[in-house]
Amino acid sequence: MTAELVRGQNHPLSRTRLEIRVSAGAPVAAGATTGDENGTVHGVEWVAHPGSPTLPGLEVSRQAAADHRLAVDLDAVPDAVHRVSVFLALPTGAGPARFGAVAAPFVAVTGLDGTEIASYTLTGLEAETAVVALELYRRQGAWKVRAVGQGYAGGLAELLADQGLPQAHQLAADIQAALAGGLARSVPAPPAPASPPASPARTPDGERARRSAAAAPGPDHATPVPQGTSDPLPQTPYPGTAGDPGTAGDPAAPAQPSAPTGGPIDYSHPRRQHAAPPPPPPSAPPAEPGRPAQPVAGDATGWSMEERLYNQVWGMFEDLARTTAAYRSAVDFAESRMEKELDHVLSDPRSRIGGQGDAAREAARAKHSQLVDQAREVLDRDVEQLAAEADVVEPALPAAFARWDNPVWHAYRPPMEIPMALRLGDLHLPEAERIRIPMLVRLPLERGLWIDSGRAGSLDGSFADSHELRRLGLEAAVAIAARLLAVYPAGEFTVHVIDPAGSGAQPFAPLVRTGVLAAEPTQGAAGVADVLSRLTQRVDLVQMALRGGAPDALPPGMDTAQQLLIVNDFPHGFDDRAVNQLRYLADEGPSVGVHLMMVADREESAGYGPLLDPLWRSLLRLTPVADDHLADPWVGHAWTYEPSLVPPGSEVLQRVLSQVAAARRSWNR
Numbered sequence: 001m002t003a004e005l006v007r008g009q010n011h012p013l014s015r016t017r018l019e020i021r022v023s024a025g026a027p028v029a030a031g032a033t034t035g036d037e038n039g040t041v042h043g044v045e046w047v048a049h050p051g052s053p054t055l056p057g058l059e060v061s062r063q064a065a066a067d068h069r070l071a072v073d074l075d076a077v078p079d080a081v082h083r084v085s086v087f088l089a090l091p092t093g094a095g096p097a098r099f100g101a102v103a104a105p106f107v108a109v110t111g112l113d114g115t116e117i118a119s120y121t122l123t124g125l126e127a128e129t130a131v132v133a134l135e136l137y138r139r140q141g142a143w144k145v146r147a148v149g150q151g152y153a154g155g156l157a158e159l160l161a162d163q164g165l166p167q168a169h170q171l172a173a174d175i176q177a178a179l180a181g182g183l184a185r186s187v188p189a190p191p192a193p194a195s196p197p198a199s200p201a202r203t204p205d206g207e208r209a210r211r212s213a214a215a216a217p218g219p220d221h222a223t224p225v226p227q228g229t230s231d232p233l234p235q236t237p238y239p240g241t242a243g244d245p246g247t248a249g250d251p252a253a254p255a256q257p258s259a260p261t262g263g264p265i266d267y268s269h270p271r272r273q274h275a276a277p278p279p280p281p282p283s284a285p286p287a288e289p290g291r292p293a294q295p296v297a298g299d300a301t302g303w304s305m306e307e308r309l310y311n312q313v314w315g316m317f318e319d320l321a322r323t324t325a326a327y328r329s330a331v332d333f334a335e336s337r338m339e340k341e342l343d344h345v346l347s348d349p350r351s352r353i354g355g356q357g358d359a360a361r362e363a364a365r366a367k368h369s370q371l372v373d374q375a376r377e378v379l380d381r382d383v384e385q386l387a388a389e390a391d392v393v394e395p396a397l398p399a400a401f402a403r404w405d406n407p408v409w410h411a412y413r414p415p416m417e418i419p420m421a422l423r424l425g426d427l428h429l430p431e432a433e434r435i436r437i438p439m440l441v442r443l444p445l446e447r448g449l450w451i452d453s454g455r456a457g458s459l460d461g462s463f464a465d466s467h468e469l470r471r472l473g474l475e476a477a478v479a480i481a482a483r484l485l486a487v488y489p490a491g492e493f494t495v496h497v498i499d500p501a502g503s504g505a506q507p508f509a510p511l512v513r514t515g516v517l518a519a520e521p522t523q524g525a526a527g528v529a530d531v532l533s534r535l536t537q538r539v540d541l542v543q544m545a546l547r548g549g550a551p552d553a554l555p556p557g558m559d560t561a562q563q564l565l566i567v568n569d570f571p572h573g574f575d576d577r578a579v580n581q582l583r584y585l586a587d588e589g590p591s592v593g594v595h596l597m598m599v600a601d602r603e604e605s606a607g608y609g610p611l612l613d614p615l616w617r618s619l620l621r622l623t624p625v626a627d628d629h630l631a632d633p634w635v636g637h638a639w640t641y642e643p644s645l646v647p648p649g650s651e652v653l654q655r656v657l658s659q660v661a662a663a664r665r666s667w668n669r
Contacts, residue, residue: 002108002116005134005147006446008591011118012303013136013143016075018117019110020086022068022133025103026095028088029179030068031060033163035083040164044171046081047160051178058084064091064179074136074143082138085148085163088122089130089156091179099151100126107133109145120147129155162549295389297396306398310420310440313393313401316386317427317437323382324431325635330375338368383432390435397423400487401438404479404646404653412486412656414663418443419487424480424622427630427639439641441620443487444562445595448586450619451476454601466601472624473599474507476643477566479653480597483644484564485516486656490663494561496535497521498528500573504599514657516664518559528573532581535565535594539585542592563594570600571608579608586618 003011022030031049033041041047048055050062057076061068070086077084088105096102099122108119120134128151135146152158156172165171300315302308341364345357395406400419402408403426422443426436453466453473481495497508499521511517522531538558545551554560571579586596598619605612623629628640646653 003118005118005120005145007120007124007147007149008444009442009446010144010146013074013109013145014117015111016073016143017112018072018074018136019112019114020068020070020072020134021108021110022070022086022088022105023107024066024088024105026090027064027066028068028090028105029064029175030070031087031089031175032058032070032072033085033087033160033165034058034077034081035085035163036080037082039083039085041160043165044167047165047171049171049175049178051174057081072136084136086133086135087130087156087159088133089159089175092129092155092176093180097129098126098153099128099131105131105133109134109136118145118147120149122149124149125151127153129153130159132159164549295385295392297392306401306420309393309397309401312389313438313440316389316393316435319382320386320429320432320435320437321632321635321637323379323386324429324637327375327379327431331372334368334371334375337371338364341367379431383435386432386435390437394438397438400443400483401440403438403644404650409652409656412659414490414659415487416489418489418492422483422487423644424449425644426642428642429637429639436642444590444593446590448590448596448598448619449480450616450621451597451599452602452621452623453599454603469624470503470599470601471507472643474504474568475645476622476624477568477597477599478507478511479643479645481511481564481566482516482653482657485660488562490660490667492561493564494518494559495564495566496531497566497568498531498573499523499568500525500528501569504568510653510657514654514661516657516661525573525575525578528578529575531565532578532585535563535589536581536584538563539588539592539594543588546592561593563589565594565596567596567598567600570598571605579612583612583615586615 005011022028029050031047032055034046034048034055035041044052046055048058048060050060050064053060053062056078057073059071061070072084074084086107090096090099099105104125105122106119107122109117111117122131122133125131131151132148134148136143137146152162156175157169160168160171298305298308298312300308300311302311342361345360345364394403397406397408398419399406399408399412400421401423403423420442421440423438423440425439427439428436451473453470485493485495495511495516496518497504497511499505499508500523502521502523504521508521512520522528541554541558542551545553565585567582570582574582582596585594589595596619602616621629622643623641624643626640626642628638630639630641631637632639
């Protein structure tokens with residue numbers, strides 16, 4: 001299953017012998033730099049490029065082309081190499097002069113059989129002429145891939161200098177000279193092996209068949225949403241399956257000869273032992289004849305139980321989407337067939353009236369009912385199996401994935417590591433009301449959140465006025481903020497609150513009483529300006545440090561934890577400068593660890609006109625009441641979202657936040 005990455009996101013690698021496939025809108029040069037544990041490139045011999053295309057464990061393309069296939073064997077990479085950065089560059093003097101003038105490049109990490117492991121679309125490039133697309137890096141003995149997308153308007157020279165190469169300008173000139181001199185002539189990339197066909201949602205015996213990787217859309221791709229449907233369902237929660245950590249390389253390993261064009265390259269190492277496979281997932285006891293196997297929590301692939309449960313939730317989401325799509329398609333077919341048969345009957349004047357016409361109409365309706373009943377029977381069978389799976393998966397979920405009423409919260413202890421994902425609520429479809437699929441989003445958050453307090457009602461017919469919706473929205477915001485504080489290690493997540501008029505004093509009370517906030521909720525226009533100025537300054541400083549290649553060169557005492565800003569009563573208390581700062585945080589903040597969560601009614605800011613449209617689009621819209629506003633980009637479903645709220649009268653939130661506060665005090669000593 002493919003992990004569709006966004007900028008800054010990483011994913012474990014399931015194999016050590018890989019191909020990196022590049023597809024660009026114009027001929028580009030592709031290469032790779034190898035760096036030490038700090039990412040420093042110590043010499044030209046650490047760079048694979050069209051003029052010198054091979055290094056131990058690496059072979060890059062010799063030509064400037066729109067499609068490339070780079071070969072990597074992480075087992076053969078020297079021990080001194082901890083980072084392999086894949087870069088793309090536009091040839092000078094030919095073709096487009098900047099990446100903003102061509103289609104967004106697409107990079108995929110695949111196995112030698114063509115199976116995609118991770119992919120990344122490099123969006124947002126403008127004046128850059130060179131870009132680091134992604135990097136493969138070693139972490140605790142295992143290899144991972146990270147989507148980078150760092151562009152350089154100064155071209156290859158600036159890119160190589162940023163990685164510490166002393167001869168950056170000379171090597172950049174040599175690469176461009178090799179391209180211009182015809183050493184790298186433009187030829188098409190070898191054809192990719194055919195992908196296996198996608199399997200159906202379920203096999204006849206009821207066992208799940210997971211969706212094919214080729215069908216999974218990316219989180220950065222523009223997904224068509226039917227008119228009348230709101231936000232696309234976030235796709236980053238479900239990026240794929242587990243990784244296969246590699247082993248350290250042998251610095252004495254010779255570079256392997258390249259294979260003939262069109263065939264895979266054999267990077268096998270006779271003295272290399274591959275890492276052991278992950279332990280097998282739990283298996284269910286043998287099923288009785290004629291009955292499906294009993295579901296087991298954690299039966300998906302993964303290197304940890306957390307990852308297995310994460311992938312299992314993803315599989316349940318896909319299964320429910322597919323079986324519901326099949327049912328709706330069958331019902332549409334039955335109705336279309338009945339309409340055609342009735343039209344045929346009515347088109348013949350002799351059969352419009354009398355017993356013959358009545359019999360034909362009755363037969364058409366009976367056939368329609370039969371087809372619908374058959375489709376419903378299959379749906380009910382699949383839903384029953386999914387419900388049984390949900391019954392065993394829900395109690396086994398870790399705290400980050402669990403509802404607030406799950407007993408796992410009663411044994412909560414502050415974690416030492418950040419989990420894979422966070423539960424924001426539940427998703428369900430009208431054909432299967434009893435099944436609730438956890439809505440998981442990957443951490444760290446890749447976009448801000450907007451809790452829409454402007455709806456006047458809910459799907460169950462209940463009515464809520466604006467004050468009630470605002471209160472429910474604030475409760476949802478507090479519940480999400482508490483989850484984020486609870487799943488991050490002590491000291492690695494900071495929450496700020498802007499409440500200009502103090503109207504959220506009661507909902508924010510659990511955060512204030514336990515002392516988990518960075519400061520008391522900010523009130524008044526002056527307080528709003530102060531908080532926004534400090535956070536925008538933090539974004540600027542971190543961006544400059546990263547662009548300058550000195551992420552550790554931050555002012556002393558600066559809070560380097562992930563930051564969350566909760567905004568209430570927008571736009572009250574916000575002047576034009578504050579509004580622009582808010583837009584800046586929504587756009588630039590997530591990439592450097594500053595996240596925004598707004599509790600707002602969009603209509604109240606209608607006076608700004610289209611100025612704030614980009615702000616709302618940049619945030620993931622959630623609702624404080626059940627609402628079917630999330631669009632499924634795979635099969636077109638409108639999923640009903642329900643927020644994950646603390647049960648009335650429960651003390652679980654207070655206990656969890658108290659432990660978070662205690663862990664933070666211990667960490668600050």
